[in-house]
Amino acid sequence: xxxxxxxxxKGGKRYFYRFSAHQRVQHVILFSSVLxxxxxxxxxxxxxxxxxxxxxxxxxxxxxAPLIHRAAGTVLLGxxxxxxxxxxxxxxxxDLGGLKQQGRLTFGSGVKAFFTQEMVPNKKDFFDILHVWxxxxxxxxxxxxxxxxSWREKFDYFAPYWGIPILGPAGVLLxxxxxxxxxxxxxxxxxxxxxxxxEALLAVLFLFFVHWYNVHYAPEKFPAATVWLTGYLTEDExxxxxxAQYVKIMIEAGLEDEVKPQHFxxxxxxx
Amino acid sequence: xxxxxxxxxxxxVLFLMAFTIWYGYFMFPLIFGFEGKEAASTxxxxxxxxxxxxxxxxxxxxxxxxxxxxxRTDLGYKLIEQPYIEGxxxxxxxxxxxxxxxxxxxxxxxxxxxxxxxxxxxLNMHAFYLACxxxxxxxxxxxxxxxxxxxxxxxxxxxNPVAFRDIEESYRTESASFxxxxxxxxxxxxxxxxxxxxxxxxxxxxxxxxxxxxxxxQDRLGPxxxxxxKQVIHRKVSSDPIVCKECHNETDQYLPYAELGYPRTRVxxxxxxxxxxxxxxxxxxxxxxxxxxxxxxxxx
Amino acid sequence: xxxxxxxxxxxxxxxxxxxxxxxxRGLSRIDExxxxxxxxxxxxxxDAGPHRRNxxxxxxxxxxxxxxxxxxxxxxxxxxxxxxxSGNVKFSHQSIADTLATSVHSSLDAEGNPxxxxxxxxxxxxxxxxxxxxxxxxxxxxxxPGITARAISRCKSCHTSGDFAEDFYEHxxxxxxxxRFPMETIEVCAKCHQDPDFRERHELDDVxxxxxxxxxxxxxxxxxxxxxxxxxxxxxxxxxxxxIEAQDQPTSSVNKANLSATxxxxxxxxxxxxxxxxxxxxVTYDRDKYPLQFYMLMFFKALMAVVLYFFLTLIFLExxxxxFPRFAFFKxxxxxxxxxxxxxxxxxx
Numbered sequence: 001x002x003x004x005x006x007x008x009x010k011g012g013k014r015y016f017y018r019f020s021a022h023q024r025v026q027h028v029i030l031f032s033s034v035l036x037x038x039x040x041x042x043x044x045x046x047x048x049x050x051x052x053x054x055x056x057x058x059x060x061x062x063x064x065a066p067l068i069h070r071a072a073g074t075v076l077l078g079x080x081x082x083x084x085x086x087x088x089x090x091x092x093x094x095d096l097g098g099l100k101q102q103g104r105l106t107f108g109s110g111v112k113a114f115f116t117q118e119m120v121p122n123k124k125d126f127f128d129i130l131h132v133w134x135x136x137x138x139x140x141x142x143x144x145x146x147x148x149x150s151w152r153e154k155f156d157y158f159a160p161y162w163g164i165p166i167l168g169p170a171g172v173l174l175x176x177x178x179x180x181x182x183x184x185x186x187x188x189x190x191x192x193x194x195x196x197x198x199e200a201l202l203a204v205l206f207l208f209f210v211h212w213y214n215v216h217y218a219p220e221k222f223p224a225a226t227v228w229l230t231g232y233l234t235e236d237e238x239x240x241x242x243x244a245q246y247v248k249i250m251i252e253a254g255l256e257d258e259v260k261p262q263h264f265x266x267x268x269x270x271x
Numbered sequence: 272x273x274x275x276x277x278x279x280x281x282x283x284v285l286f287l288m289a290f291t292i293w294y295g296y297f298m299f300p301l302i303f304g305f306e307g308k309e310a311a312s313t314x315x316x317x318x319x320x321x322x323x324x325x326x327x328x329x330x331x332x333x334x335x336x337x338x339x340x341x342x343r344t345d346l347g348y349k350l351i352e353q354p355y356i357e358g359x360x361x362x363x364x365x366x367x368x369x370x371x372x373x374x375x376x377x378x379x380x381x382x383x384x385x386x387x388x389x390x391x392x393x394l395n396m397h398a399f400y401l402a403c404x405x406x407x408x409x410x411x412x413x414x415x416x417x418x419x420x421x422x423x424x425x426x427x428x429x430x431n432p433v434a435f436r437d438i439e440e441s442y443r444t445e446s447a448s449f450x451x452x453x454x455x456x457x458x459x460x461x462x463x464x465x466x467x468x469x470x471x472x473x474x475x476x477x478x479x480x481x482x483x484x485x486x487x488x489q490d491r492l493g494p495x496x497x498x499x500x501k502q503v504i505h506r507k508v509s510s511d512p513i514v515c516k517e518c519h520n521e522t523d524q525y526l527p528y529a530e531l532g533y534p535r536t537r538v539x540x541x542x543x544x545x546x547x548x549x550x551x552x553x554x555x556x557x558x559x560x561x562x563x564x565x566x567x568x569x570x571x
Numbered sequence: 572x573x574x575x576x577x578x579x580x581x582x583x584x585x586x587x588x589x590x591x592x593x594x595x596r597g598l599s600r601i602d603e604x605x606x607x608x609x610x611x612x613x614x615x616x617x618d619a620g621p622h623r624r625n626x627x628x629x630x631x632x633x634x635x636x637x638x639x640x641x642x643x644x645x646x647x648x649x650x651x652x653x654x655x656x657s658g659n660v661k662f663s664h665q666s667i668a669d670t671l672a673t674s675v676h677s678s679l680d681a682e683g684n685p686x687x688x689x690x691x692x693x694x695x696x697x698x699x700x701x702x703x704x705x706x707x708x709x710x711x712x713x714x715x716p717g718i719t720a721r722a723i724s725r726c727k728s729c730h731t732s733g734d735f736a737e738d739f740y741e742h743x744x745x746x747x748x749x750x751r752f753p754m755e756t757i758e759v760c761a762k763c764h765q766d767p768d769f770r771e772r773h774e775l776d777d778v779x780x781x782x783x784x785x786x787x788x789x790x791x792x793x794x795x796x797x798x799x800x801x802x803x804x805x806x807x808x809x810x811x812x813x814x815i816e817a818q819d820q821p822t823s824s825v826n827k828a829n830l831s832a833t834x835x836x837x838x839x840x841x842x843x844x845x846x847x848x849x850x851x852x853x854v855t856y857d858r859d860k861y862p863l864q865f866y867m868l869m870f871f872k873a874l875m876a877v878v879l880y881f882f883l884t885l886i887f888l889e890x891x892x893x894x895f896p897r898f899a900f901f902k903x904x905x906x907x908x909x910x911x912x913x914x915x916x917x918x919x920x
Contacts, residue, residue: 047789062795136888141899142907174786177850178843186849190864193786198871201301202878209294210882217290219283219893247909261907264896284893291887295880302875345752346705347716351616356609360645361701362616363609367596382599382607389640392600392610399597545591549638 006249008232015232016242016249026083027228030160033076038204040069045197070175077168080161091117118149119158125151141264145243156211163203170196239263341366368457372426374474374482375403375508402461404473405526406512415465418531420458421472426479428470429458431532460531473507519546589627590614592638620703621742625651647695664695667813675817688772691763698759704741705750718744753791753800757782760801781853804833804852 004017019027043056043065059065095113099105115122128151131144144150149157170192173180177189215225220240227233238246243262250259340355344362353363370376375383383403384394397406402421420429463472485492485500492500517525521542528538540546592598593612602608617623628634629651633643653662671677678692679685686692708715708722718741726736749756757779763769765779782788782801790798807814807824816823824833831848834840840847851861858865 043793044786044789047792048783053793056793062790062793062797132885136885136892138892138895138899140901140903141897142903142905177847178840180844181847181849182844185846187851187863189847189850190854191867194864194867194871198868198875202871202875205298205301205875205879206882209291209879210886213287213886217287219280219287222283259909259912261909264907281894284890288887288890291883291890295883298875298879298883302872302879342700342758344703344755346619346703347707347752348718351703356607358606358696359609359700360696361611362613362703363611364613364616367609382601385601389638392598392608393592395600396592396595396598399595545588549591552638 004231007253007255014235015230016235016238016246017231018227018233019231021231022086024228024231026079026086029075029079033072033079034160034203034207036072037069037076038200038207040065040072041200042204045200070171073168073171073175076164077172080164080168087119118147119154121151121154125154142262143264145247145262146241146245147248148242148245150241152214156214159203159206159211163199166195166199167203170199235260236263368423370423370459372421372423373402373459374479374504377482377486379403400459402459402474404508405460405462407508407510408462408473408513409507409509416462417464417470418460418462418527419470419472420531421461423457423459426472428472431530460526478504478507515550516547518542519550521547616703617701620701621738622701624653624738629653667811668695670811670813674814675820676813676815691769691772693763697762702750704745705748705752706741707744707747709744749796749800753796753798756800756802757788757791776853776855778853781855784854785852787852799839803839808833808836 004020006017008015008017039055040059043052043059046052047056056062056065060068091114095117096105096110099109099113114120124147128144128146131140134140135143173184173188173192174196180188215221215228216223220237225237227237233242235246239260240263247259250256341352342355344351344353351362351364353365354367356363369381381398382395383398384391387394405418408416420431421427422429461472461474463470465471481500481504485504489497513525519541524542528541529535533541590612593610594614596611598610600608622630630645630647630649631642632649648663648665648668650661650663654660655662672679676693677686678689705716706718708717708719710719710722718737723736723740726740730736730739751759761779764775765777767777769775770777783792787798787800791800802812802815805815805825806812807816807822808829816826818825818827820826821828823829831845834847834850835843835845851864854861854864856865856868
């Protein structure tokens with residue numbers, strides 16, 4: 001983490017660090033394999049729709065497209081395993097290791113450390129969800145002040161993280177149907193079929209609307225957010241989405257007097 | 272400038288809100304629609320709410336259901352799309368083009384002849400190339416009558432076919448994987464006259480307007496009014512038609528074949544032995560009244 | 572019959588020059604039962620199938636002159652003039668009719684009495700229209716649809732007379748793969764088996780719709796010819812396709828005892844375990860018949876509905892919030908002052 005400055009200046013503007021190159025590469029692999037899977041999977045799921053055959057033929061037809069689908073699935077499953085190890089390694093090295101050095105590593109403190117990880121949902125998220133409804137229903141004019149990861153981003157993160165363990169193994173069962181039926185009853189394939197197709201539908205419907213709203217459709221993001229490429233957020237984005245973290249970073253950088261006030265709805269950008 | 276920016280912003284937000292609602296509708300069948308939804312399963316046993324009892328009623332309901340059915344045959348090197356006609360064994364190979372422009376078809380259909388048992392199919396065959404009023408024309412002086420082809424889709428005059436192939440063989444393209452012209456010239460012969468320097472068909476837009484009006488308002492018309500209006504609509508046609516030999520003879524033909532673009536070989540066939548002989552045969556073997564079908568084909 | 576002036580000679584099978592009239596597309600009428608009858612013959616498509624070697628009269632045998640009276644219905648089991656080359660006997664479809672009579676599709680039961688609703692059971696024309704060849708060109712290991720001059724040239728170097736080479740080449744190569752595109756086979760079965768009234772009369776599930784939800788059905792819808800259609804699983808192994816038996820027959824391919832052999836045939840899931848047969852193909856998501864699938868489906872539907880409509884509502888309200896940014900029932904006490912300043916009770920900058 002040390003190699004990234006929390007704040008960089010470019011053209012007189014402040015940019016705030018968000019994702020390391022390592023994480024950005026993982027995201028690129030994630031979205032390219034997911035899009036490939038969707039493009040080779042959904043024509044099959046909706047084979048009777050008029051758009052299905054042209055799209056499937058474009059993606060390689062009935063002979064090649066299944067192979068592409070399985071290859072992309074393998075990449076995605078590999079990424080899932082890699083990401084889990086990556087996270088565990090960081091957690092053990094930085095958090096548990098730190099505790100051990102201080103001689104405070106017990107089961108209790110380890111669990112506590114886990115719940116302070118930035119992606120793990122916590123009490124603040126619960127109150128932020130309540131707050132955002134209060135805000136959206138016009139009961140307050142102040143939006144919630146998110147920390148480094150808002151509850152929506154956590155949900156965005158855990159959507160694939162729960163999806164892949166359902167989709168992946170089901171896909172593997174369907175792929176190796178001939179081999180596994182030596183050990184497992186055929187009805188497992190019926191179950192795998194439902195798991196695979198319905199979870200895929202949920203994932204894609206969520207991706208195309210909720211995630212793409214967050215990073216593409218939203219007025220301040222349109223046509224696309226840039227953080228997945230640059231790894232840095234603008235000051236406006238920072239104030240808008242992560243105000244609590246923004247204040248923290250500014251104070252840590254000794255820029256307390258330059259902290260800008262929180263955006264209230266409608267004031268955030270110079271529209 | 273700031274105002275426009277705000278306006279664009281608000282419009283974009285409104286658009287996104289509409290998109291959100293659309294997405295909600297879009298998702299609904301995907302989420303809640305059972306995949307096992309009964310595809311194409313509207314039961315035949317309902318006909319406008321009424322129970323189906325007889326075979327004919329069953330047929331009627333079936334026809335309504337089948338009206339747009341096509342069958343596809345994929346030979347790998349060629350795809351054949353054709354209308355589905357129940358019980359038909361031989362292939363058709365193309366869509367049967369319906370006459371959208373004729374006012375008669377609106378009520379009488381594309382297959383209007385059904386009374387004279389021995390020749391009704393022949394008469395319907397002619398109706399594929401000829402407008403009703405070509406044969407069922409009312410008596411007038413007939414002197415300056417002219418004939419043109421009209422487009423079956425929009426009723427406009429189309430130029431004469433330049434080759435025999437245009438009329439009857441156009442679907443036979445050497446290596447095409449489908450039949451681009453569906454095997455017909457897409458036009459019918461119809462009589463008309465020179466009016467104010469321009470050609471006009473006997474059945475023009477005015478007649479079409481009459482018929483449209485009659486069809487849309489017939490529920491509100493009394494029985495006498497209906498009869499009167501039918502009289503007006505049918506004023507230019509006659510139930511006493513031109514008969515076979517008036518065209519199919521060697522000397523003097525009712526239709527000016529050459530003028531309509533028929534090549535000499537085809538005119539030869541139509542007026543020469545193969546067709547004329549058959550008509551004579553028909554006369555001899557089947558029905559003596561064959562050459563004047565109008566006499567037993569009355570009352571339409 | 573005088574043929575002078577014809578642009579093309581009448582085909583050889585057409586001794587009586589039937590196409591003189593039957594080439595016209597409008598030759599049609601509405602019959603006594605209100606059915607549309609079209610008497611047009613597409614010569615090109617007639618010539619594209621095995622029946623091209625027959626004369627019109629071979630099947631329409633009651634017609635002996637033109638013009639003619641309404642013809643009788645064709646009987647497919649009558650002998651035609653074609654000689655079947657392996658046995659040197661006149662050809663007939665009688666053996667197919669005999670097979671059909673022993674199958675589940677026979678209208679008579681084992682004792683020879685008509686089954687209930689026996690009129691629903693199929694005859695030849697209920698499943699077959701004029702058969703068409705689907706030839707394949709095989710040249711240097713490359714297989715593609717159609718017939719190329721190079722591919723047939725090896726036959727024609729010896730078999731030069733007539734259409735012998737074409738007839739046999741097209742016949743054999745058509746038989747080397749599916750003679751109908753699988754989707755067309757499925758539609759043939761669907762004519763009855765998807766009809767709700769028919770299914771109600773015979774107490775049958777909607778097997779066509781449920782089949783179309785399987786990977787088999789979906790791949791076929793996307794153009795695969797390597798995936799099984801109805802016949803591949805339901806025909807008694809090794810028999811001709813007309814022998815389909817009911818599930819309770821001991822020789823039926825879908826009898827519980829034979830099912831795993833049917834799936835694991837050397838042409839399909841050869842390496843699969845015997846338990847593959849436990850896969851349920853025609854799943855109706857009926858709560859009592861398929862509880863596992865039903866409850867799984869319900870679970871996923873509920874999950875999807877909750878997650879997606881929650882976020883949809885959230886985003887819609889957020890957009891609405893942007894339209895009236897300054898309005899709120901209660902103003903926040905802290906205002907937009909950075910919260911650390913409130914906490915530290917620092918004066919405003």
